[in-house]
Amino acid sequence: MSTIRDVARVAGVSPATVSRVVNGLTGFSEQTRQRVEEAASRLGYEPDTLARGLKTRQSPVLGVLAPVVSDALASQIMGGIEAAARARGYSVMLGRTGPHAVHAPGYLRNFRAFRVAGVILISTVVTAEIRRALGDRIPFTAVAIRDGSRFPSLAIDDDLAAYDGTRFLQRLGHDTIGLITGDTESVLVNTPRMCGYQRAMAEAGLAPIVAYGDSLYDSAPPAVRTLMTEHPDITAIFALSDEMAAGAVNELQRLGYRVPAQVSVLGFDNTPTAQHVHPALTTVTQPLYHMGELAVEQLLSSIRPQPHILPHTITHRGSIADRRPQAVPAPPSP
Amino acid sequence: MSTIRDVARVAGVSPATVSRVVNGLTGFSEQTRQRVEEAASRLGYEPDTLARGLKTRQSPVLGVLAPVVSDALASQIMGGIEAAARARGYSVMLGRTGPHAVHAPGYLRNFRAFRVAGVILISTVVTAEIRRALGDRIPFTAVAIRDGSRFPSLAIDDDLAAYDGTRFLQRLGHDTIGLITGDTESVLVNTPRMCGYQRAMAEAGLAPIVAYGDSLYDSAPPAVRTLMTEHPDITAIFALSDEMAAGAVNELQRLGYRVPAQVSVLGFDNTPTAQHVHPALTTVTQPLYHMGELAVEQLLSSIRPQPHILPHTITHRGSIADRRPQAVPAPPSP
DNA sequence: TTGTAAGCGTTATCAT
């Protein structure tokens, strides 16, 4: 591997000049530029990122932490992060916080030792310990989570999204709507989502019906059985994750219900899982990929980072039935 | 951030001694060790990875490249990589090769500029161009792919795995078995898998029935329709990816077939997708997580890396029916 | 057992 000195020698200039050319600064003649660039490409010169980082006290790396590496939701966000980082010449270093975020402080110290340019925390609460491990030099942002603090974050309004999802179901004529929530203790977003559901039900004068899962597929079938046994008149189930919604669809069909004809199912997040069941899930959608892109931009463009709310939408597929009485054709306008 | 000199000053020793203590070398008294460690922890000293790497010409990082960041199969492998890397004090840098691996050379040069300790290529063919971008200093290994070359790799025997999957179906009494393959051009593993299937069929004196998909969910329904229209007597479908198998299960049910009673479905890979349909997929299983762990060990333990074949298994869930005539109860032993 | 000093490859300051 050739160094900047090798290039300098071949081009007949000083290392400083090579540096200027390579970094696109000013202060060299067109002729010099050409000589340097030719020498550089002839030698296959590639600046040493480590040496550069040592000198500039920063390396072109973004640290990313997620609870589980192989999680579908985190993976989507990662996709956006990778694309945006790559476009700006940054690399991505990946870590997993693990249960109760036990590995987070270690990874964070690691990131700091690498002098990363920024840190992205996916679905991870910024605890005091994390804040400390982060130090106060590295910009960071939390994604897909909002803890009410004033730390920078990028997320949807989970309360409103669940409210809108519930209202959507109500407007289509559903009034007995069961909710399957995830663990509200370990997964922070479930709390506001439950609130949104309950508010929508209360406003409509309907009784909330809640069953508990753990956000994963396998927790849905038992929840569905409980729901359908205790409330046989349920016409729609709102699951607070796509995995649980998928489990609900499959379990309902196994029990002999037709989906959506007899029971509709609404998912949450819009991960690829939503398309892996039949009928495919209509689901409350988070702009996951976009969140990843934005997180990178926010970190890198020194826009003062702060809590930021992104719009949610509802993605329509086949798991919801319209139960309204047949609409009367609009009368001709007067 | 304090440096090694700060620690040295506080501990009343030289930077060299601090370095020795911090790196667990020999050549210092117990008393010195204590003083240094106390000073280090009091100052919250963390060695600068960049400076260290510049000096040692190596950084504690593993570069990982996958075709798509958010791919389920790659994610599972990534899980194993992260765990093993973390256990050995290494970080993971992630990149995406993109269509036709266009981004691979760039990422590889990047990894080299970082002086990574090794590179893992997930589901990526080691082309001459990639080989070149890699240089000949960095150890690397390909995972979940085998291209017949002598480059180091970690994969199952795809041919044999598909053969075994087909034989498994045959032993359960299936003889009209349709195959849904993925793109054999862009996804290398599909070719040996198809061969394995065809060999098993030929050996059993059965006619192969092949439909073409692209490895993704949406390509399965049309393939299923073709298969069932042209061969209504099919009793089993072998899909060369879990996503396609999931799509097949759902489409079969939509068409009114009972799975597995009327038509069985066998998947491939055993990604989480296999558990997201009902009935859950019986599937030919690759030890994905383990492959990730092994890749790291192979790279880091200077065991001479070479092509390595891992055992595949069949994971039994509910998507396959036993069509053998009822077995006669074993007679009482004489 | 401990310290001194020379780099690792780069950037940035200051001359020229």
Next chain:
DNA sequence: ATGATAACGCTTACAA
């Protein structure tokens, strides 16, 4: 427009 030169924070001979 260009070149010397001094760091950046660490490891590692080589001395002592």
